[in-house]
Amino acid sequence: MSPRPALSTALDAFIEARRSAEAATRVELRLGETEVRALVRIREYPGIRPSELRDHLGVTSAGVTTLVDRLVERGLLRRELDTEDRRVNHIHLEVELAAA
Secondary structure (H helix, E strand, C coil): CCHHHHHHHHHHHHHHHHHHHHHHHHHHHCCCHHHHHHHHHHHHCCCECHHHHHHHHCCCHHHHHHHHHHHHHCCCEEEEECCCCCCCEEEEECCCCCCC
């Protein structure tokens, strides 16, 4: 048996284990996949504008507003008004994702 099929099998098993672990974590935290993607993006880009988050997630403006509202209500995010343009919000994490 060549190493290629064994490697392919191992990679398939890894991918499936990762998917299962991610799904279990989302269920435990009561977060959808889009919410997790949003939190990770906000961690990478603190102060991200809703329009930038919308573009990254591929959702509508209303969709990102609803998502951010929901995560603000859960205490995971906070909005801050831009000091120069009060019409603009910046989104920040309210929790440390690396914390237990």
